[in-house]
Amino acid sequence: MITALLAQAAAAVDGSLHIALGCAAAAIGVGWVGSKAVEAVGRNPGAFGKILVLAILGMALAEAIAFYVLFLA
Numbered sequence: 001m002i003t004a005l006l007a008q009a010a011a012a013v014d015g016s017l018h019i020a021l022g023c024a025a026a027a028i029g030v031g032w033v034g035s036k037a038v039e040a041v042g043r044n045p046g047a048f049g050k051i052l053v054l055a056i057l058g059m060a061l062a063e064a065i066a067f068y069v070l071f072l073a
Helices: 004-012 017-043 047-073
Strands: none
Touching: 017 047
16 A cells, blocks of 8 residues: 555656756756855945846846746646
8 A cells, every 4th residue: 555655656756856856956046146146246336237137137047947847848
């Protein structure tokens, strides 16, 4: 009985594992870009506008990976 439940659970998880990994990678990428943007503004506050534009662009590109994973799944 337990082996049947484990097999059923493994089959359910296996179908969505690539989606979870892709979205987790996108979340890590967005966090990394945000962290480095804050670090860059801390080092050079005068370049805030340029850093903000590049950070938003980098976050959008990292977030696009999650959308590719979700739509192509």
